[in-house]
Amino acid sequence: MDCGLEPRIASEREDAGEVRVIKIKRLIKNSLYSIHDISRMDALKKGEYPRFNMPFELGLDLGCRDFGSGSLKEKICLIMEREKFRYRKVISDLSGNDIKSHNNEPEQLIREVRKWIQANIISDVKSGTKIWRRFNEFAADFEETCDALEIDAQERESMSTVEYIYFVKEWLKYN
């Protein structure tokens, strides 16, 4: 968002009657650019099942580009993983793709995403160092705003991505 892009997510429209996968398919079809982080293909807790939503969505996106026509053929995506070749153990079909790793380091993730945006979408973007610094400053302002609005730590943890995006948008207006 600090590079001037608008994130789209399936929960942006709160219509419980709409099937989630249909929302996702529509977003994929309408988005020229996409970022897939498949580093969270693990169970959240020991004994739970791993989660495969992200690789499933990545598959839909890659399929959309390959089987679609017109502008769908021009879709560009960034695939991110935790460690460089971990994905080979679980999704070996991706071996031919250029997958970037972030080592679970948010700063590295920002740098990789920024590099990809600069190469494919906007040539004149802020440096990774600047975006990381601004992200940290946002985190402080976010906490201060939440305190002022009496949004406690638990509520912050469970805040929807849509609401969080709204905080970011408002912050960017003044920074």
Added chain:
Amino acid sequence: MAVKKASKTKKAQMRKKAIRAKIRSTMKVVTTTSPDRVHVISHNKGWAVQREGAVRASKVFPKKDVAVSMAKSLAKKGAASDVVIHNKDGTIQKWDKE
């Protein structure tokens, strides 16, 4: 039934609008860049002591506790009002206010 559902949706939308207006007005007050605020943030060479809004870090240390000490000494000397210590993911670990 449909009318009841529609009024419920309208109420929810109004509530959402009111919350967003609150966020907007609070964010506007809170987000003023404060050069008196010093952040300790993760850096590719360790931990940086960074004044809010400054282009470059004041200093980078390999260890976080040393960076925190430096930031706190700035506050002691009166060169900073707040010291905001971040976690590795950017979230706030501790906030020392004047």
